[in-house]
Amino acid sequence: MDKKSSALEEKDGVIKPPTTQKKGIDIIKRKRAKKNSVGEYVSKIIEGDITFLSKAITLIESTNPKHQKLANEIVEQCLPHAYQSIRIGITGVPGVGKSTFIEAFGKHLTSIGKKIAVLAVDPSSTVNKGSILGDKTRMEELVTDKNAFIRPSPSGSTLGGVARKTRETIVLCEAAGFDTIIIETVGVGQSETMVHSMVDFFLLLKLAGAGDELQGIKRGIIEMADAIVINKADSGNEKNTKLAKVEFNRALHLYPLKESNWQPKVLTASALHNKGIEEVYQMISEYLSLTNENGYFDSKRNEQNKFWLFSTIEEQLKSNFYHNPKVKELLTEEIQKLESGKTTPFNAAKRLLDL
Numbered sequence: 001m002d003k004k005s006s007a008l009e010e011k012d013g014v015i016k017p018p019t020t021q022k023k024g025i026d027i028i029k030r031k032r033a034k035k036n037s038v039g040e041y042v043s044k045i046i047e048g049d050i051t052f053l054s055k056a057i058t059l060i061e062s063t064n065p066k067h068q069k070l071a072n073e074i075v076e077q078c079l080p081h082a083y084q085s086i087r088i089g090i091t092g093v094p095g096v097g098k099s100t101f102i103e104a105f106g107k108h109l110t111s112i113g114k115k116i117a118v119l120a121v122d123p124s125s126t127v128n129k130g131s132i133l134g135d136k137t138r139m140e141e142l143v144t145d146k147n148a149f150i151r152p153s154p155s156g157s158t159l160g161g162v163a164r165k166t167r168e169t170i171v172l173c174e175a176a177g178f179d180t181i182i183i184e185t186v187g188v189g190q191s192e193t194m195v196h197s198m199v200d201f202f203l204l205l206k207l208a209g210a211g212d213e214l215q216g217i218k219r220g221i222i223e224m225a226d227a228i229v230i231n232k233a234d235s236g237n238e239k240n241t242k243l244a245k246v247e248f249n250r251a252l253h254l255y256p257l258k259e260s261n262w263q264p265k266v267l268t269a270s271a272l273h274n275k276g277i278e279e280v281y282q283m284i285s286e287y288l289s290l291t292n293e294n295g296y297f298d299s300k301r302n303e304q305n306k307f308w309l310f311s312t313i314e315e316q317l318k319s320n321f322y323h324n325p326k327v328k329e330l331l332t333e334e335i336q337k338l339e340s341g342k343t344t345p346f347n348a349a350k351r352l353l354d355l
Helices: 018-033 038-046 050-061 065-081 098-111 166-175 191-196 212-219 238-252 277-293 296-323 325-339 345-354
Strands: 086-091 116-122 148-154 180-184 201-207 227-231 265-268
Touching: 038 050, 038 065, 038 166, 050 065, 050 148, 050 166, 065 166, 086 098, 086 191, 086 277, 098 116, 098 180, 098 227, 098 277, 116 166, 148 166, 166 180, 191 201, 201 277, 227 238, 227 277, 238 265, 265 277, 277 296, 296 325, 325 345
Parallel strands: 086 180, 086 201, 116 148, 116 180, 201 227, 227 265
Antiparallel strands: none
């Protein structure tokens, strides 16, 4: 058999012209090398450019000092265009239906002309430090809504599982034209307290018939809630829902009237069947009207800003302390003494702080 006519004979492949290859590589390199200026970020965010908003939030969440510096400048320049939104915190134990409720609530808001941003804080693993960031997959309809923006963020190691830079993210979302900011907490630990310190209205989701009534009263979170919504009021759970509503109403009346002069309400809803969602929005609107009239809305925002000023100072002092080379050296020594029983945690801490 002639070698040239063999089907197994290797043929030379088609070689792309070297100029085309080089040109493509150069374009990629230029794109990577190009860095957007602070002014470009700010102008694009104000225009409502979601791509630039997402990139800026990524800078905020970054631990890279260069990124943090750039992010701080962007946030600072966006401040004059912020504060024109309503901030709503939504919490509840895992399985209460937060994502389903937020999607139904968000769709209702966009249907009446609102622009909403959902900042969903995902719990980070204490073992591998990773997060699933699956809220976009749970809110399939809302994620495709042009008037909605969903940003899942890893909680990291911060107290209560609230992403450290959520407040700065709120500012950017407001500057981008979102008039309703919804912050979803992981529903565990002290995250409720942290979210309560950055929102105007705090909504607590509960389940009926799960022993949740007493748990809610016992934990004290009910004191922070501006309203309780008993979700999943469907599938034959209506009777339990009515009983739970009575119990929560009784509990709410045990607490003194809030500083805002608002009496917290208890509503029922079925996010799955879109029932009770409009009533929740009407209740929040009543709250906003009341607090705007009596001045509580602005005074609460001012108090929150003070709280975050002191929190930021404390965080920076802590960071400076642990990054001090002398402290690092002495800390290692004190830990060794502690492990060998030659000192106590309190004496070791005193020596470190005196240094």
